[in-house]
Amino acid sequence: MSFTVAIDGPAAAGKGTISRAVAARFGFAHLDTGLLYRAVGRRMLAGEPSIAAAEALTPDDLADPDALRTAAVAEAASKVAVIPEVRAALLDFQRAFARRAGGAVLDGRDIGTVICPEAEVKLFVTASAEVRAERRLKELLAAGFETDLGTVLADVKSRDARDAERASAPMRAADDALTLDTSAMGVEEAVAAAVAAVEAARVG
Numbered sequence: 037m038s039f040t041v042a043i044d045g046p047a048a049a050g051k052g053t054i055s056r057a058v059a060a061r062f063g064f065a066h067l068d069t070g071l072l073y074r075a076v077g078r079r080m081l082a083g084e085p086s087i088a089a090a091e092a093l094t095p096d097d098l099a100d101p102d103a104l105r106t107a108a109v110a111e112a113a114s115k116v117a118v119i120p121e122v123r124a125a126l127l128d129f130q131r132a133f134a135r136r137a138g139g140a141v142l143d144g145r146d147i148g149t150v151i152c153p154e155a156e157v158k159l160f161v162t163a164s165a166e167v168r169a170e171r172r173l174k175e176l177l178a179a180g181f182e183t184d185l186g187t188v189l190a191d192v193k194s195r196d197a198r199d200a201e202r203a204s205a206p207m208r209a210a211d212d213a214l215t216l217d218t219s220a221m222g223v224e225e226a227v228a229a230a231v232a233a234v235e236a237a238r239v240g
């Protein structure tokens with residue numbers, strides 16, 4: 037039986053942490069769909085045309101997640117993500133993943149609106165741009181990148197604007213999504229709220 041949890045939201049809102057925790061708690065598979073766009077962005081930076089890159093993507097492109105976590109790749113991801121043919125090339129894989137037996141959690145920007153509008157649970161995880169930039173700064177510094185809060189905040193804001201304003205599958209909360217503003221929440225509290233939403237949908 038399939039059961040889909042769709043988790044959308046802006047950059048560095050905590051979608052990944054919440055998704056991994058929900059997947060572990062319920063034994064669901066997890067797909068970070070941002071990695072698909074990052075992998076296409078990385079190929080584009082290496083000189084490949086974006087649409088061809090999306091059509092040629094293989095699991096090997098996701099084998100080194102650290103190489104996909106850089107700020108340059110994030111920026112490239114949001115540039116290729118505005119191209120409808122890139123999004124179309126990644127659609128079937130995501131839909132099949134969402135409906136796999138045993139349950140799935142997908143996090144991204146358009147999971148509850150475009151990829152899986154029939155998802156049993158939809159969350160829109162957000163936080164203020166400042167809080168998100170601080171969280172991303174910590175991750176980048178821990179991974180050994182040299183950067184500062186001002187740079188990260190500007191990157192996060194410009195990527196959010198591009199993601200929300202594009203014509204094809206813009207980032208937005210589905211009408212029936214539960215919005216979780218994690219600005220003032222710790223990880224445990226945010227995860228508990230997400231777990232409660234899944235439990236309510238499983239019972240109901």
Ligand code: CDP
Pocket residue numbers: 046047048049069070071073074110113114115117143144145146147195199
């Ligand atoms: O980790 P972070 O939240 O910063 O970004 P991500 O989820 O890895 O996504 C990187 C970029 O891919 C986003 O800024 C979007 O432009 C794009 N993306 C998308 O368009 N649709 C998705 N379902 C997931 C990511």
